[in-house]
Amino acid sequence: MTSTVVTERSDDHRRGDSADPDLVGGTRNGPPVLSRGAVLTTRVVGVAAVVGVAFTVWLGLWVTPPDKVQGNLVRLVYIHPGVAWVALYLAFGLAAVASLLYLWPRTRSLFWDRLAAAAVEVGVVFNVCTLISGSIWGRPTWGVWWAWDARLTSTAALLVLFLGYMALRRVPAEPEVRAKRSAFAALFAALDVPIVHFSVVWWKTLHQGATVLNANLSPTIHGSMAWTLLLGFVALTLVFVWMLLVRYRIGVLEDWVGSGELDLALRERQAEGIAPPVAPADVQPAPPAPAETPAGREAPREIAEVSQ
Numbered sequence: 001m002t003s004t005v006v007t008e009r010s011d012d013h014r015r016g017d018s019a020d021p022d023l024v025g026g027t028r029n030g031p032p033v034l035s036r037g038a039v040l041t042t043r044v045v046g047v048a049a050v051v052g053v054a055f056t057v058w059l060g061l062w063v064t065p066p067d068k069v070q071g072n073l074v075r076l077v078y079i080h081p082g083v084a085w086v087a088l089y090l091a092f093g094l095a096a097v098a099s100l101l102y103l104w105p106r107t108r109s110l111f112w113d114r115l116a117a118a119a120v121e122v123g124v125v126f127n128v129c130t131l132i133s134g135s136i137w138g139r140p141t142w143g144v145w146w147a148w149d150a151r152l153t154s155t156a157a158l159l160v161l162f163l164g165y166m167a168l169r170r171v172p173a174e175p176e177v178r179a180k181r182s183a184f185a186a187l188f189a190a191l192d193v194p195i196v197h198f199s200v201v202w203w204k205t206l207h208q209g210a211t212v213l214n215a216n217l218s219p220t221i222h223g224s225m226a227w228t229l230l231l232g233f234v235a236l237t238l239v240f241v242w243m244l245l246v247r248y249r250i251g252v253l254e255d256w257v258g259s260g261e262l263d264l265a266l267r268e269r270q271a272e273g274i275a276p277p278v279a280p281a282d283v284q285p286a287p288p289a290p291a292e293t294p295a296g297r298e299a300p301r302e303i304a305e306v307s308q
Contacts, residue, residue, distance in 0.1 A: 150207075
């Protein structure tokens with residue numbers, strides 16, 4: 001009875017979550033596939049992301065002028081803030097919201113769990129890019145590749161927390177158990193996001209303050225540099241959306257493959273449980289049947305008796 005229940009639940013996971021209208025299929029005969037609208041959306045977002053990044057690079061390297069103080073080093077500002085925006089606010093913020101929606105009984109669905117997992121993995125990529133681009137900017141500015149600054153340290157701690165989230169999802173468990181504990185882990189890790197944001201306000205740090213969304217709402221960047229910075233934000237946001245869509249699709253396929261492996265393991269265990277009957281130890285085996293002799297010939301034992 002238990003094996004039957006687990007198998008039925010596995011079939012539900014193979015079909016894909018019912019709350020996801022962009023997925024079709026997912027039966028024993030084949031994996032779930034994206035609908036035409038979802039495929040078209042993914043392609044359009046991907047093309048727009050490539051075009052946006054290309055224009056950002058072109059404007060940042062060849063059109064915008066160098067800064068009066070930082071010179072050509074200012075060109076990193078068209079990438080670094082946008083990457084940090086995606087990692088801190090879009091990716092990890094989305095993971096926190098999706099985790100909350102999964103924990104809320106009325107909206108509980110594996111769709112939110114998969115979305116949170118995809119957002120975290122993409123966010124980790126952007127978090128690493130944030131630290132790398134920040135170190136490249138900090139070496140000529142501060143004279144060192146790394147400083148235990150409040151902004152840098154809290155950002156690195158955020159990366160470690162979400163790496164722990166990803167490791168926690170690898171621990172074997174039922175999908176519902178994994179989703180629930182992962183949701184709590186994501187909410188705990190997301191507590192570091194406001195610390196990263198306000199670190200330049202709460203502590204005296206080497207990192208500069210906000211360039212656009214500062215306390216006075218007075219941007220310190222203007223002209224073509226401001227427009228290039230804005231385009232960088234939009235382009236990197238599109239990159240995040242495209243990566244999120246692709247990673248979510250991979251997560252659905254992973255669940256489908258995992259449920260198939262579970263079914264195979266259950267069938268193997270059931271086959272092991274059906275063993276041939278074993279005769280009791282005190283029952284003697286039946287004697288072998290006597291060998292048949294050709295017609296018209298007597299058995300050798302009878303011939304011996306007649307001769308005597």
